[in-house]
Amino acid sequence: MSKYFLLPTALLSALVLSCAALASGGNHPSIPGTELSVVWVLPFACMLLSIAVMPLTLPHFWEHHFGKIAVFWGLAFLVPCFFAYGFSVALYVLLHTLLLEYIPFLILIFSLFTVAGGVRLTGSLTGSPLVNTGLLAVGTILASWMGTTGAAMLLIRPLLRANAHRRYRVHSVIFFIFLVANIGGSLTPLGDPPLFLGFLKGVSFFWTTTHLFLKTFFISTVLLTIFYILDTVLFRREGSPALPRDPGKAEENLGLDGKINLLFLLGVVLVVLCSGLVQMGEIAEVYGVPIEGQNLLRDLLLLALARLSWKYTDQRCRKMNGFSWTPIVEVGKLFLGIFVSMIPAIAILRAGTDGALAPLIRMVSHNGEPVNSMYFWLTGALSSFLDNAPTYLVFFNTASGDAAHLMADTGTPLAAISAGAVFMGANSYIGNAPNFMVRSIAEEQGVAMPSFFGYMLWSVGILVPLFGVITWLFFV
Template identity: 55%
Template sequence: MAVATLFPGLALAAEAHELPGAAMSLWWALPFAGLLLSIATGPLLFHHVWEHHYGKISALWAALVVVPLALAFGMPAATEAVLHTLLTEYMSFIILLFALFTISGGILVVGNIHGTPAVNAGLLLVGAILASVIGTTGASMILIRPLIRANDNRPFNAHVVIFFIFLVSNIGGSLTPLGDPPLFVGFLRGVDFFWTTANLYQETLFVGGVVLAVFLAIDIILHRREGGAPQIKDPTPDTKVRIRGLPNIPLLAGVIGAILLSATWKPALSFSVLGVSLELQNIVRDAIILALAFLSLAVSRKSHREANGFNWGPISEVAKLFAGIFICIVPVIAILRAGHDGALAPLVALVTSPAGAPNDFAYFWLTGALSSFLDNAPTYLVFFELAGGDPQHLMTEAATTLVAISAGAVFMGANTYIGNAPNFMVYAIARHHGVRMPGFFGYMAWSGLVLIPTFLIAGFLFFG
């Protein structure tokens, strides 16, 4: 009954080795929506169950895709569709995150500086720049503890961490595929490495500049108010700042070099694995990145990682959840590729003008709105496919549309704690260090007052 409901034309599908998105109903999107809803609500509504069983929950939703696909379209089509996603996109995606997480975890910033408004703004600026080089996760993990230490004697310091999430954990990662997972997904789909740098820098400078200016104004006001309050003894007195774990820095450069190599070296050689074609340059890239990650474990001092609070929990959670996400999104992408002939035709109409041209303003806000509550990488992928899924077309004739999708996914991941992976990690670290962080809706009040007006202005200015 389930198979018949999901796909009424089984006779046609039996011979096809690709998924016929035009004939698939919206029921196929249910596991994808269920998994994303589980990710959004699990840590909040059933924290202990989620903490111990999120991998099983992800696997269950994935099974609700794989088994019906095999029954509806046959094992060859189901195997090819799922393996193609896992081998050509998921593996490269998680290898990069694993490497950036591992290598940055071996870099330790010791010492302390005084958290004045100018110093804090400087740290946020440096972190935002680093985010596009070593990723929002790497930059967040390296700099959040020094930022907390610099402000741990201030009675008002939660806003510093909130703006850190805005700028370092999200907005700053918009200039390269290394910066934020959505952009790396685009790179894996064929978007040139430096395309984002050349096409998103204006939007990034505007949004980042406005948010940083707002932070500086708020921090100056609160810093002056603190001047008349009883002084709190600094638990971490100012000392000279030093960077430990320096051998990891050239390893980060090696990761960047490996990605640039795969973008420029095209030997036109490929290997077939269970019917899935894997290009040589991508295999070499992933092998180099993986080797650099393990080399970091060998050359880094254990004490540095312990001081950073490094553990495998966060990357393990990301790996398990994204495996489920990449599988569950397979039928959704097939439906999106059908365009106006598919079950998601109303969504296609929503981001298309009456004349048939893409509505960039709608792409920016719809991508951003979903990225605020769902993970921004799969959200980017959904709208990337909705815009046609052809990287050459999206980088040229439809460049403003791809900019709108990229900006919406990266920028608006900052709207909630669950919009981007580093957000909740930074929140947890800050609370562990005694910062009185606002709750889920309290944080959204900050983002609503600061980010939403900024995004409205940016939307009209660049995409209106």
């Protein structure tokens, strides 16, 4: 077994052992979001600034110590939390985040990364504007049915290989993040975690398909058109380069290698879906943090599927696919710091009108009537930097929390909340789980991706005006 299976397996083993050791831990108070000032968000802000600035200013130091830096900013929250609220609260919020959010997150993306990394598109696709636009369109469609992470991990390597001979490649990866890793996942609960939470809260499976279809179709079509025009201009500037051919090497037919992984990929999707539909109840408690049976079983099955993929995929296939563990290791280390330092920001947001962000929360209604444009922008803006799943849930509950009412009344903000949470995850590298993963894979394969702020210049310049048009067309 590869050593890279040890991290998620060890984390899950620690969870199981903790269940046995701490099952009688009892309930513990969480961090009181109503008491927190915005000062508590500083470690999270510094974590984001580290990701944005240090790779540019201290590249060698960052490359060798980014994991330690992530842990440092996590501790920059935990240590003051310990002194302000005591050991019990600090330990509880840490375990709650690790056991219910970070470990499941890491296991899911690890399994998708492993399984999708075993599927290789054979043959030679030349990264022409038409081929690239076609790959983005296919990925956008697949994202709603196999998740943005699954679609992104499946298609990013074929896109990179098709364009390996080209001079200009950054724009292809950026539009890939826009469409495949985010916007494409807006049509079903399988597409993105916020919509899955809505499904668990009672939103019907195809509600987002019908109510977000025009919005998704509009922005996807515009983005694909912009990409095609931009890629055509750059392709011609390069002299319309053809894919280099090796005369001594036999040409491969177009097809798929490692097809068994498609079955494992379907298994991942079904396991995640069933974990939300089948309730096994609480089986243990870790220092007040409830561990539910269906979630523990889901994580075990996901690791099993990843292990089967590794075992039954020819390693030559993975090697030719450019597969390595570096991206998942980088994401695992950085997101540990992000998840922990983000705790007070989420707590303040969940406090609603009683928290430090109350002025923002109050902006979503006027004279008792919902302001759909503000639901769209506030959900989206916060989802760009915070976890979009709890952000969605906060505004879902603010809007009434009654799924039947929100679905029945077309004037309700449910569509605005859903679109904001999914669409605007594309605004930054950390807005959605696959964004950073795609960036890491692209950089590993030689694409000089923009910095954190550099990427946001693209998103602000292209996406934000489109979000303004969507607001005018659908949410005013």
